[in-house]
Amino acid sequence: MGKALTIALDAMGGDAAPKMVVRGASIALERFPEVRFIMFGREREIAPLLKNKGRLQEVTTLRHTDDVVGSDAKPSVALRSGRQSSMRLAIDAVQAGEADCVVSAGNTGALMAMAKFVLKTLPGINRPAIASFFPTMRGESVMLDLGANVQCDAQNLVDFAVMGNAFARSVLGLQEPSYALLNVGSEEIKGHESLQEASAILRASGLPGKFLGFVEGDDIAKGTADVIVTDGFTGNVALKTAEGTAKLINEYMRHTFRSSLLAGLGYLLARPAMRKLRKRVDPRGYNGAMFLGLNGIAVKSHGGTDALGFANAIGVAVDMQRHGIIEKIRTDLTLLDRSPGNAQAAVV
Structure with missing residues (x-):
């Protein structure tokens, strides 16, 4: 078992979220039993999905927010108005040191804009x-x-x-x-x-x-x-x-x-x-695009992927952090x- 690490998940990002995100996290946990998750999103939708997931529920902290970045939102608009969105809060967790990396299947442009603004680029x-x-x-x-x-x-x-x-x-x-x-x-x-x-x-x-x-x-x-x-x-x-x-x-x-x-x-x-x-x-x-050059680890999953694809995106984040x-x-x-x-x- 490797060193424990925490991953912030935008639980509302993706075409089939949050079900796909929860199932993907469950699959990833089988491969990386040392991982812990912080899921950001609508508690009323996520909590029932975690209820019957056994160990996943034990290693997951759920942070509620009603705000979600739309798939068609302009990056500039999302950056200004999405400060309490599931995507932004997941990125903030990395910047605050609560999480080692962030994974989202949400809006690519918004994720890049937010991640660059919050995490900054490497010198x-x-x-x-x-x-x-x-x-x-x-x-x-x-x-x-x-x-x-x-x-x-x-x-x-x-x-x-x-x-x-x-x-x-x-x-x-x-x-x-x-x-x-x-x-x-x-x-x-x-x-x-x-x-x-x-x-x-x-x-x-x-x-x-x-x-x-x-x-x-x-x-x-x-x-x-x-x-x-x-x-x-x-x-x-x-x-x-x-x-x-x-x-x-x-x-x-x-x-x-x-x-x-x-x-x-x-x-x-x-x-x-x-x-x-x-x-x-x-x-x-091959799911899991990496945002390289940031002063933090951020991975973008394809929005239309399923649980297995999202699990692989989590795996990419784990590998980047470990190495x-x-x-x-x-x-x-x-x-x-x-x-x-x-x-x-x-x-x-």
């Missing part, structure tokens, strides 16, 4: 990034940013590389991760000025692992790099494209196996292999030369 980081896992031919990789920062300069990309590198070492367990910048080509002359500057800085840095330079879109699934760095606009498009492609292939397979009696027989024979495939690409297994990712990022930032003009000098 040297001016923009936190959203990172998540990607299944690849080689296992798993991490990609960032996935939507928090639509426009990025060279220093932002370098910071993302530092944070992704630390995450790969902490959560993926890679001592010497490979990392690269997503570009329109792998040649050194390709890409806009910010990518060129970021590449030059990273080549000259003393970060652990191996900098591969530039990779292309098809390298994501290949697993060419353990960490893929890009701006939030490109990263979000890549993420949604991958999700859409996975759904398309699944639908094609469904139609194919239903197209004839012989195809249906083929499915029956292939069913064990199909189960393995579904498990390998099940998005619930000291914040301290790793602090240490790695000291390896970079942030003197004025360093990027331009490195390019030249």
Whole structure:
């Protein structure tokens, strides 16, 4: 059993909250029996769900609030008017030291805005990034940013590389991760000025692992790099494209196996292999986007996930806290030369 830690849960965040959150916490508790929870939300809805959950009820403190951040709320509005919301109070618990990390399946923009406002960013980081896992031919990789920062300069990309590198070492367990910048080509002359500057800085840095330079879109699934760095606009498009492609292939397979009696027989024979495939690409297994660069651990679960997916998001928070990712990022930032003009000098 590991060291006890407390997780603040936004019990009202997500399409199927609070039932999904309570069930997810129960599943996570089986994997991490040392965890304690503080759930924030409407007591009249949450308490009955906890009543028959045995040990989960014993290790959970319920904090009542009627306020909930809507899924369509603008981040700026949520930040001003959501001070007593379940999301904000869960984040406040981390800032106050009552909890070690926060997990929410609520509004992504609101969660980022609140977490940045309350927890602040680490020294040297001016923009936190959203990172998540990607299944690849080689296992798993991490990609960032996935939507928090639509426009990025060279220093932002370098910071993302530092944070992704630390995450790969902490959560993926890679001592010497490979990392690269997503570009329109792998040649050194390709890409806009910010990518060129970021590449030059990273080549000259003393970060652990191996900098591969530039990779292309098809390298994501290949697993060419353990960490893929890009701006939030490109990263979000890549993420949604991958999700859409996975759904398309699944639908094609469904139609194919239903197209004839012989195809249906083929499915029956292939069913064990199909189960393995579904498990390998099940998005619930990769649920839990990380807000890296904050002075605290915050994990965003997909709003439409089920209990198993939410449990996996809790697992990501536990892994980040256990492996000291914040301290790793602090240490790695000291390896970079942030003197004025360093990027331009490195390019030249």
